[in-house]
Amino acid sequence: MSEKEDAPKEIVGYRQQPGKLPFSRPGSGGKGKFSEATDQEMIPESQGGKLAQEWGPHRHDELISGRVIGKSTSLVDSSWKVTGQAHYGDDVRLPGELIGRIVRSPHHYARVLSIDCTKALELPGVVAIATGDDAKNKFGVLPVTKDEHAMAVEKVRHAGDLVACVAAIDEATAREAERLIQVEYELIDPIHDMRKGLEDSEEPIHDRGDYHIGESNVQKRVFQEFGDIEGMIENSVASHKKNWIFAGVNHAFTEPHAVVAHWDPTGRLTLYTPQQVPHYVHRALADVLEIPMHQINVHRTFVGGGFGGKSDPFPHEMCAAILARKSGKPVRITFDREEVYWVNRGRHPSRIEMNLHADDEGRICGIETDALIDGGAFASFGHVTTYYNGVLHTAPYEIGAFHYTGARVWTNKPASGAMRGHGAVNSRCAVEVGLDDLAEKLSVDPISLRLANLLPPHSATITGFRVTSIGMRECLERVREESGWNKKFRKLPLGKGIGIGCGFFISGSGLPIHWDPNKFPHATVHLKIDMDGGVTIHTGAADIGQGSDTVVAQSVAEVLGLPLDMIRVKSRDSDTSPVDLGSYSSRVTFMNANAAISAAMQIREELLDATVEITGAERSGLVIGDRRIFLKEDPAVGVSYLEALHKSQEDRGALVASGAYRTPPMGKMHKGAAAGLAPAYSFSAYVTEVSVDVETGQIKVDKVWAAHDCGKALNPLAVKGQIIGSCHMGMGQVLSEEMRYGRSGNLMNPDLLDYKIPSIHEMPEVIPIIVESNDPEGPFGAKEAGEGPLLPILPSVCNAVYDAIGIRTSELPMSPEKVHKMIEKRCRMEGVSDPNNLTSPSLQHSSLQGVLENRAKEHGKRDKDRRLDEGRSDYHNGALFGLDPTIPPDEVDPRWSVRVTPEEEYLESPRLAGSAWKHTERRHAEGQE
């Protein structure tokens, strides 16, 4: 009995009366017992804090709790990765899985006459085989150009194209079966040279019916003229002209493609795949498998690098699903490295003619670009790429005229597609090298030339893009300052050089491909908070290593004043995630974080309401700090986050909110006006120092000062990582990476030994410089930082090489071999036998230099005023040339009219890509028959 008396008197466990459980307070909810004082250094001036705001206030300022935004934060999924527990595509293991292998065409172009699977089916262990007959519906990433099949229907279009697939109990059996499948082909003459693609062909690689362009292999053509085209040549005092050849490059991510497909007992399909665009895969699967979308769950695994190379719905994903359906078992397909090259979607091999003109005031009075891009065998993103090669270099400079002809052709190569810096990289390189040459011809400093020709903030480009924040000037000024440019440029000894290059890129594509942006949002984020206080974020944004989970977690944590460990991001399954378009066109931070903020704001309102109810405090005086809501003027008056949360939950349970983002209406009305439209644009300027070995032509990049305007660095650590990574990737393209096709038309280097990614030895010291131009529409002012930083490295290396040895390349990669040839040529021309005796370029400023410096100074003031003045008037490209800045010039000046189809006169002697316009679309040609 005495033992019973000693027992605790309080009743514990479920018997306790509900509602009497003590929640610890204040500061309850997180790991730390007490909430931390708000760090005033993180609170913007506009809210009475100490964070200086040179670029003015922002609409999200009042949401800043000083927790995580702007602080270097390791990615929320990093511990999974560094401990090896992250599951990538090939790590998914389902019980009873089969291994799938793909039978590929050894021919570049052929008709498939027959496929005999008899022997393979007889092999013990082979469970299912599928061919093109099993899935005849077409798919493709863009709804306008669906031209892919799961496996060849009628024709194979490149060596490595899919013909059949097999599922077996293990890899060895699957590989053996692969050999036993007999395919009979009838060869068709292949096309390897993109120039050939412009001509009529007996057997075009695709047939687009009425919309086919002549009988050619032209998949897409663009013609655009803006501005004073006639005046361009008339007014020019210096011109630059160059014909470029860019080799194709591959993303070369670490993780090869891998996919697992599983039809569960209820008849639903789950596809496990490392994808950048799960939603597009979702749609394509429904099309190909002929089942409703709700019967499919796309599960995005961890992605071992994407860079655009995992942003198409892929045929092998269809194959896995088809095999799994046929066999009734999960099927896993993992690529070998060469299969990665065969599916490719890398940067287009291109031939670009770039002409630039400058007038006597050092203004860029015209840009003429002609870009022929080699699309390989399928359309992929190519429709967009064709536009991007032109329209993405209409900024950051104010220009007098813009002429662009672009064409994308099919050839019998693995398909090109989107790759980091989509469509902008090659032509940007050509423009920036051209500007360097113009500066040389005008005897002015190339940075001064750029600074005197920039569009101001809140302006419209010549093609009508609405540009909001611009940090270009600050980027240029900072790299000039920090690199010691004025002491080095044209003053370094032979073999040492310094060069400048700039970049401009979209921060999200304005058009959501599959639907009307006025009807549906671009991004949606759901939040759920239950009694534990942790916030669950549901988002469809695909974290591909760039840190999208982290950014969305940071945004919510900031608004609600929570530590990051109270946030969990569920972004993997289409079953639970709201639709998101995916990780491409650098849209995720801008769009998804905006959606997240909008959802978090709804929760915030509810917490503030609850606080008012508990404390009776004035609502307008409340602020959110670390896990606590209190009166700004009297912090003692307030409640803990959990108290407010539980108050809000009364009578209803878990809080939920849904936030969305859509772009504002933008842009002009001409054909193609939507291509290149973005709610904001990023800007960057790099200065690069190189050493060139004049005897061998080998280039070593020594140091890069890399300034990027990302609006606001939500996570400076991640931004710096993107800048350094971009330098590495861009350096590969400029110095050594290329998809090299041999004389047989085969890709000679589909492996990571001969596809030359720079090693750690080649990597220079990179000094990332973050410029924060505080974009008015960006989340907390942020813009993209994932792709734009790649653009400037290419031209800055090219220009530095010129500074070092006086040669200008027109071909990338600039391999030692090519550089050596150019050095030899220069030696011959100058009668120098030893390249060590060459002179390095020098510069004597002309009188124009002073004009440019003065204009740059004036414009600097103009830009500062514009960015702070809420009542600023419109500014349209053309003002620099004396036109009224407030009216689009094409509306008032007939010389500035917009043209999107060529006139007869142009077609008499078109440029290379422009010659695609010689063909007539079949639907228009028919009338003549």
Place this chain on the structure above:
Amino acid sequence: MRMPPFRVLSPKSLDEALTMSRELSESGEEFDWVAGGTDLLPNYKWHINVKGHVISLSCIAELREISEESIGAMVSINELAEHESTHPVLAKAADSIASVMIRRSGTVGGNICLDTRCYWINQSETWRESIDWCHKCDCGTGADCRVIPNQNTLCVATYQADLAPVLMCLGATIHLASPKGKRSMPLCDFFKLDGMTRNVLELGEMVTHITLPEDASDWSGDYQKLRQRESWDFPEAGVAVLWKGDEGYGPSSLRVATTGLESIPSLHSEEAEGALENWSGVETVEILSESIRKAVKPVQNTWFSPSYRRKMVKVLTKRACRELLVS
């Protein structure tokens, strides 16, 4: 990537290894020796000349011995590079091979016996099928050479290993063993022209060690190589220049050897002797470099073009002679 199945044998001594070799040969079975595996196994993954049996030499202690005069075939390249008694030029060459991870696995014997390489063979089986095979990779298919078409007698795959030219210049002797017995020869005589045969090794024969002459340490010199990247890449050209007895009157002996240019490494005795005869410093080096450029005949089957590689041989030779001119 998946290797076809094969049986691995792991002998504990040289004698045991040779017995296994004899037994396999007698039963008509084909096999490969494997040392570090950094060359053989990637080729197996590509299904290039795969054998049913592999004899691993990794458990044979006697092949791992290293001293100033003798280097065992199973000494790792990394150990050679870091060993105190290694000749400095040999150490430099060793230290420049591939990457540090590969150097830790790769061995001296393996490097000397490195298989020749060519764009048209070092590819996957599907890839090779798409070019209708090549003379080397798929012997027996009757396929033509893809580098120099219309001849299917000679394989022109390139020998891309770094140690051989330095060892040749140092006057190294290579020691071989087979079930039939042991034999030794100057390293220069070990290599045999043709990208397929590569060297004099007979069926079942292996390299046991390398010995260096007593005067090896009297030689000074340099090794220079050409490649796209400072890591991983095989040499696109390599030049070793070693000399002796420089007392301000030029060298008394001079040797030059090249690699990465043809199917075997070459010692350029004639050119070196020519230079010695009328030694006059800078001019002689210029003439010597030019003669080495003329002496090599690379073909189009590696990353850089043959013409560039030849031009660079001249630059590399000059650079390898730099120390010679300074002293």
